[in-house]
Amino acid sequence: MSEEISSSPPTPKRKSLIGPTYIAYIHELLRKRNARNYMEVGVRAGLCLAGVECPAIGIDPNFIFDRNPMGKKRALHLFQMTSDEFFAEHDPTRIFGAAVDVAFLDGLHQFEYLLRDFINTEKHCGRNSLVLLDDCLPINIEMTERLHNPTARVDREIAEWWTGDVWKVVSILREYRPDLRVVPVDVRPTGSMGISNLDPTSTVLEDRYFEIVDRYHEVVMDAPEFEAYWAANKPLNGLEILKDFEMSRYFKV
Numbered sequence: 001m002s003e004e005i006s007s008s009p010p011t012p013k014r015k016s017l018i019g020p021t022y023i024a025y026i027h028e029l030l031r032k033r034n035a036r037n038y039m040e041v042g043v044r045a046g047l048c049l050a051g052v053e054c055p056a057i058g059i060d061p062n063f064i065f066d067r068n069p070m071g072k073k074r075a076l077h078l079f080q081m082t083s084d085e086f087f088a089e090h091d092p093t094r095i096f097g098a099a100v101d102v103a104f105l106d107g108l109h110q111f112e113y114l115l116r117d118f119i120n121t122e123k124h125c126g127r128n129s130l131v132l133l134d135d136c137l138p139i140n141i142e143m144t145e146r147l148h149n150p151t152a153r154v155d156r157e158i159a160e161w162w163t164g165d166v167w168k169v170v171s172i173l174r175e176y177r178p179d180l181r182v183v184p185v186d187v188r189p190t191g192s193m194g195i196s197n198l199d200p201t202s203t204v205l206e207d208r209y210f211e212i213v214d215r216y217h218e219v220v221m222d223a224p225e226f227e228a229y230w231a232a233n234k235p236l237n238g239l240e241i242l243k244d245f246e247m248s249r250y251f252k253v
């Protein structure tokens with residue numbers, strides 16, 4: 001009997017996330033927190049932004065709205081530009097007349113972009129503001145590729161999912177900013193990181209930006225790194241967090 005030798009690479013291991021969708025989670029979190037305002041970097045069709053009820057800012061170089069993004073909001077400020085351009089030319093604190101209360105960073109999925117978005121956003125936060133980073137719990141290694149190449153992916157079922165390497169920002173914050181509170185949350189499809197205890201006066205990340213980018217550019221998500229990252233970032237279920245009305249255990253200092 002001849003043995004068949006398969007030449008196709010094995011399907012990469014998957015982690016599972018079973019919480020609510022990130023959209024349901026964010027909407028409920030904003031309601032429970034009674035959020036004063038909300039800023040979203042990377043809006044696309046407005047899937048998340050449309051359901052936000054407080055005054056909001058949306059930033060995207062290429063909006064492709066397929067719905068009315070206003071929803072129940074009394075004010076919505078849209079900026080069709082990259083987030084770097086937005087932060088260089090506009091001041092969210094002035095637009096809201098207050099610090100940014102909740103920010104959702106979901107723009108370009110390469111870590112140096114998210115790192116800059118975080119640095120720029122934190123400057124407009126108060127200590128108890130909350131920054132949510134999307135896509136920082138990649139459920140397999142393939143989706144962490146820096147350039148999305150769905151045709152080359154082995155796990156065909158989720159070949160369209162792309163987190164890029166924004167997960168590195170979580171490791172960077174843990175390493176360079178141990179003063180921040182980082183809470184990984186199980187929401188589908190690829191997690192949400194809640195960052196609180198923010199310090200708008202901190203310049204650590206900005207001062208060491210190029211050192212950080214050079215170091216982390218070399219890091220790849222291989223199998224040991226994948227397991228180590230998940231072990232360091234065990235997610236809490238999004239529903240559990242939302243049950244705690246004050247959310248003080250998770251996001252307040």
Ligand SMILES: C[S@@+](CC[C@H](N)C(=O)[O-])C[C@H]1O[C@@H](n2cnc3c(N)ncnc32)[C@H](O)[C@@H]1O
Nearest residue numbers: 042043044047048060061062082083106107108
């Ligand atoms: C994953 S989508 C955002 C999805 C949206 N947050 C939602 O929940 O439906 C990523 C978006 O980031 C935008 N984007 C790409 N580069 C960007 C940049 N430099 N600054 C801001 N947004 C960017 C893309 O145009 C795209 O619409």
